[in-house]
Amino acid sequence: xxxxxxxxxxxxxxxxxxxxxxxxxxxxxxxxxxxxxxxxxxxxxxxxxxxxxxxxxxxxxxxxxxxxxxxxxxxxxxxxxxxxxxxxxxxxxxxxxxxxxxxxxxxxxxxxxxxxxxxxxxxxxxxxxxxxxxxxxxxxxxxxxxxxxxxxxxxxxxxxxxxxxxxxxxxxxxxxxxxxxxxxxxxxxxxxxxxxxxxxxxxxxxxxxxxxxxxxxxxxxxxxxxxxxxxxxxxxxxxxxxxxxxxxxxxxxxxxxxxxxxxxxxxxxxxxxxxxxxxxxxxxxxxxxxxxxxxxxxxxxxxxxxxxxxxxxxxxxxxxxxxxxxxxxxx
Numbered sequence: 357x358x359x360x361x362x363x364x365x366x367x368x369x370x371x372x373x374x375x376x377x378x379x380x381x382x383x384x385x386x387x388x389x390x391x392x393x394x395x396x397x398x399x400x401x402x403x404x405x406x407x408x409x410x411x412x413x414x415x416x417x418x419x420x421x422x423x424x425x426x427x428x429x430x431x432x433x434x435x436x437x438x439x440x441x442x443x444x445x446x447x448x449x450x451x452x453x454x455x456x457x458x459x460x461x462x463x464x465x466x467x468x469x470x471x472x473x474x475x476x477x478x479x480x481x482x483x484x485x486x487x488x489x490x491x492x493x494x495x496x497x498x499x500x501x502x503x504x505x506x507x508x509x510x511x512x513x514x515x516x517x518x519x520x521x522x523x524x525x526x527x528x529x530x531x532x533x534x535x536x537x538x539x540x541x542x543x544x545x546x547x548x549x550x551x552x553x554x555x556x557x558x559x560x561x562x563x564x565x566x567x568x569x570x571x572x573x574x575x576x577x578x579x580x581x582x583x584x585x586x587x588x589x590x591x592x593x594x595x596x597x598x599x600x601x602x603x604x605x606x607x608x609x610x611x612x613x614x615x616x617x618x619x620x621x622x623x624x625x626x627x628x629x630x631x632x633x634x635x636x637x638x639x640x641x642x643x644x645x646x647x648x649x650x651x652x653x654x655x656x657x658x659x660x661x662x663x664x665x666x667x668x669x670x671x672x673x674x675x676x677x678x679x680x681x682x683x684x685x686x687x
Contacts, residue, residue: 384678399685400429410465423677451477496675511537537565633658
């Protein structure tokens with residue numbers, strides 16, 4: 357059956373079937389090949405999109421802007437300093453106005469309820485660039501990167517998320533692994549285990565797709581992994597949490613020893629970025645001076661041939677382009 361995503365919102369991968377997710381991955385691969393061949397597209401000719409950013413980003417903003425430009429679209433960027441969205445005007449009212457001006461709306465911020473409010477009121481497709489509990493464009497990029505680095509079908513692949521298994525990136529990876537029949541393992545402390553409703557949802561999906569969803573503190577979970585994944589332990593503004601999180605998460609830092617524990621020489625390392633893998637950032641230096649090593653991965657892994665983090669970062673643009681083109685483009 358042909359897949360048609362025209363007019364659809366992209367708020368969470370929970371809203372998409374396995375076939376629809378596979379379609380987006382195939383479309384992203386096709387668009388990537390076209391860009392690599394120097395073929396400029398026009399699927400977004402005459403389309404205007406707006407990017408609403410309550411939370412800053414490098415990769416998400418650049419990916420949306422380049423993706424639209426590559427296909428002939430136009431982008432308007434609005435952050436909290438350059439608009440009245442959510443301040444002098446309610447999010448619902450802003451959505452109704454923006455929906456009359458633009459063909460698509462991207463939101464990156466905090467509450468999932470905000471992106472859902474936009475989608476309810478805009479009348480045009482709304483795309484989730486990140487919220488506190490989900491990051492669906494990231495998961496597409498991650499799985500596209502995995503497909504490029506393995507000869508296995510995805511339903512034979514195992515991905516292990518290491519560290520805080522209850523964050524937004526861990527959740528979106530759980531969703532996509534469950535949908536695609538993959539083996540997902542969360543390796544981290546029990547204190548940072550995922551919410552029960554998230555696990556219940558993924559295991560219900562897994563009954564239909566054949567996926568495996570498991571969690572724990574044992575290194576046995578690393579065996580057979582095709583990809584190890586992690587994220588930073590604390591973001592800017594969370595400095596007060598660093599002592600506790602370093603204590604909890606240091607045993608789950610990805611080192612060469614951890615990579616070797618997969619017993620798979622072809623296991624790749626993935627990270628949504630930015631990463632604390634050395635002491636060259638202001639935050640890492642400041643915390644080390646206080647006695648806290650906040651590196652979630654060592655340079656020995658981050659800079660190794662197994663690391664595909666910069667391929668993955670590039671793939672944010674290709675997968676985001678696929679989402680835009682599929683929902684408002686002429687394909």
